[in-house]
Amino acid sequence: MDVLPRPLSDTLSRPQPQRVAALATLPLFWPLSRKPVVIAGGSDAAAWKAELLAACGAEVHVYAPRADLSDTFLGLIARGGAHACGRFIHHDAVWHDGIFHGAAMAIGDCEDDRDAQAFFEAARAAGVAVNVIDRPAFCQFQFGSIVNRSPVVVAISTDGAAPILAQAIRRRIETLLPPAVKHWATIARAIRERVNSHLKAGAARRVFWERFADRAFLETPEEGVETRLMGEMDRLSTPLPAIGRVTIVGAGPGDAELLTLKAVRALQAADVILFDGLISDDVLELARREAKRILIRPDAGRRDGSHDDSHNMMVALAKAGKRVVRLQSGDPSIDAGTTEAITRLENHGLRVEIVPGIRAEPSRRSGQTSIEKDEAAAAAEVA
The missing domain is CATH 3.40.1010.10 (Tetrapyrrole methylase, N-terminal domain)
Structure with a gap:
């Protein structure tokens, strides 16, 4: 027997809206810890990509004659990666077809389209995802602007249409995400299995995580917060109507x-x-x-x-x-x-x-919203 009445939408002609609008590209988050990646070239642009990959824990194999490595790249190799597993292995030679076997991805900094095409085709032949810096025609994936609150990571892409806009969006998000978010995310990782084993999927579990998320934007986690969270979990585990x-x-x-x-x-x-x-x-x-x-x-x-x-x-x-x-x-x-x-x-x-909803109906005569008309009238009274 049906508990709920038959949806009225069954008889309407309007199609149900799509849950996801069209995407220019698919955003993915790719774990690289301890995985080999290839960097060909020694410029500052190549160094930035190498630093990013090592920060993800990758084993970065750099192919470039030492004389071609920029001062930035030399300093990066000497300093090492930010991730405990990230490291650089420098090969004092130009790239060749045999370097791609087993690599998770390949990044090339190529002088011209001919070199870019050769690098692109060699990586593809080896089944390795490839990106040639600043040459979109030879890229199977793209790098976006990143907001780093790891393990919270936000990436912004404009599909190459407006990199400056992506950077502006990143700056705006940086101001919205409090630094404490990374600490809350680390706590969430630590307690996730306990919460999911005690609270069944459904309302109680969602309430717990929604309250957790609210705290992440309002508070800095204090000592003993995990104990208090577990107490709240126990209270929510009690069946309620x-x-x-x-x-x-x-x-x-x-x-x-x-x-x-x-x-x-x-x-x-x-x-x-x-x-x-x-x-x-x-x-x-x-x-x-x-x-x-x-x-x-x-x-x-x-x-x-x-x-x-x-x-x-x-x-x-x-x-x-x-x-x-x-x-x-x-x-x-x-x-x-x-x-x-x-x-x-x-x-x-x-x-x-x-x-309530905002009341801002356009005026047929002037095109102003009701809000704008009220503001204009107030200004006229002051004048």
Whole structure:
């Protein structure tokens, strides 16, 4: 017997939005500890790639006559890699076809396209992923701008279109990620197996890690934090009634950039998202990937325009222990249907939260938003 009512989206013509928009490239994170990699060339650009690979723990084989190594490269080899397993092995010779066997990847700093093509084809023939510095036509993969809070690593790519933009994005992210994030990530690695063995996959485990993530952005881990985290895990392991909650979120005028932070947090914590036909794919892109998405009509239900079906669905889902987000365009705090929904849900003993949407409707005459018009009017009064 079905517990939940049949989704209203079954009868609608609008296709379900894609969970992932088109990607220019696939971002991957490649463990290189103790793996051999090849660097051909001795320039500063080659040195930067060599330093990056050694910082990942790779065994970096550098092929270049010693006279061709830049001062930067010589200093790097003398200093060694940042990773405990990273090291440099210098071969005082130019590269040749026999150097690629067993390598995880190959990086070439080539003088011209002819040399680049030869290096590219030799690496490919050996089955080794290859990148020729500053020659995109001879690259099977790319390096992005990196934010290093290892084990937290953020990489930014513009698919080669705007490297300066990628660097600007990296600087912005650097300011948003507190240095303590790396310490919290190390703690997460240490306790992960214990948490996953004590808390079954589901609401309790997700609540634990969400609270953990909140701390990572607000606090510096203090002595004894693991003990306190284990105490919290024990409390969450006690079975509780599976009672969910409903959050009614306003999407405002439809621009994803105008969503409030609270709205984004609700979308990223949802188990199920009910949304109307005016919600853009850009807004839905901000939701948790695993969340079930159900398209409904704002006027679905009885002929008198009430919302019986959608309200019943929210009740059933929340009673099943789901965290439900009702995502609707505009501002639900001024929508008469919201009052009806709250009454229905509260009558069933369910928690309801309202996240207002920004009201910024464009003026037909001037193109100004209501916010801009209010600001202009205030300025006129002052003048």
